[in-house]
Amino acid sequence: xxxxxxxxxxxxxxxxxxxxxxxxxxxxxxxxxxxxxxxxxxxxxxxxxxxxxxxxxxxxxxxxxxxxxxxxxxxxxxxxxxxxxxxxxxxxxxxxxxxxxxxxxxxxxxxxxxxxxxxxxxxxxxxxxxxxxxxxxxxxxxxxxxxxxxxxxxxxxxxxxxxxxxxxxxxxxxxxxxxxxxxxxxxxxxxxxxxxxxxxxxxxxxxxxxxxxxxxxxxxxxxxxxxxxxxxxxxxxxxxxx
Numbered sequence: 001x002x003x004x005x006x007x008x009x010x011x012x013x014x015x016x017x018x019x020x021x022x023x024x025x026x027x028x029x030x031x032x033x034x035x036x037x038x039x040x041x042x043x044x045x046x047x048x049x050x051x052x053x054x055x056x057x058x059x060x061x062x063x064x065x066x067x068x069x070x071x072x073x074x075x076x077x078x079x080x081x082x083x084x085x086x087x088x089x090x091x092x093x094x095x096x097x098x099x100x101x102x103x104x105x106x107x108x109x110x111x112x113x114x115x116x117x118x119x120x121x122x123x124x125x126x127x128x129x130x131x132x133x134x135x136x137x138x139x140x141x142x143x144x145x146x147x148x149x150x151x152x153x154x155x156x157x158x159x160x161x162x163x164x165x166x167x168x169x170x171x172x173x174x175x176x177x178x179x180x181x182x183x184x185x186x187x188x189x190x191x192x193x194x195x196x197x198x199x200x201x202x203x204x205x206x207x208x209x210x211x212x213x214x215x216x217x218x219x220x221x222x223x224x225x226x227x228x229x230x231x232x233x234x235x236x237x238x239x240x241x242x
Contacts, residue, residue: 098137163188
């Protein structure tokens with residue numbers, strides 16, 4: 001069964017959960033809870049080993065990227081943005097800087113001058129043709145290399161390798177009552193959204209993808225997403241990243 005087909009059954013699954021609660025049926029057994037806790041421990045061990053390996057092996061690439069960022073425009077190498085993680089805990093998400101130093105002021109000006117861009121930003125929290133992005137920033141975003149510093153977030157325990165999208169606070173209301181489900185696990189550097197078209201996907205479908213992953217996440221699913229991510233990084237033309 002394909003992922004698209006399984007999305008259709010997601011609503012039915014949610015209705016089943018609602019019906020189960022209405023009957024006040026017993027919750028997970030102690031064995032089931034222990035199994036879930038154990039799977040999270042294994043996921044954490046995998047996250048630490050994978051992240052540490054990538055940070056060490058790819059250090060020369062990070063060094064070259066850092067120099068190119070400094071050459072592209074004045075400003076710091078890294079960009080820190082507030083995101084919301086597991087159990088609504090906020091953290092600073094680390095990325096390579098892909099925009100000019102005064103990006104926030106430029107955004108305010110662009111949105112004030114163009115209602116269509118304001119609508120696009122309010123719907124997607126991104127602009128497809130963003131004038132703030134530097135020349136190296138376009139490449140980093142298309143290849144997803146701008147997100148590599150987030151492996152440090154994983155080591156710190158803020159994120160996982162695979163998970164739902166790390167949301168900015170202004171996005172939480174878009175998820176409605178689904179946000180409580182999505183924030184039961186850590187957000188990921190990559191995930192179902194990132195390997196399925198990213199910004200080309202309508203926002204309501206992104207939400208379904210996050211919910212779907214939370215419900216169905218397991219080690220095999222994570223490995224599939226990681227392998228798919230590598231493919232998407234090498235074929236940047238139509239991966240929906242900008």
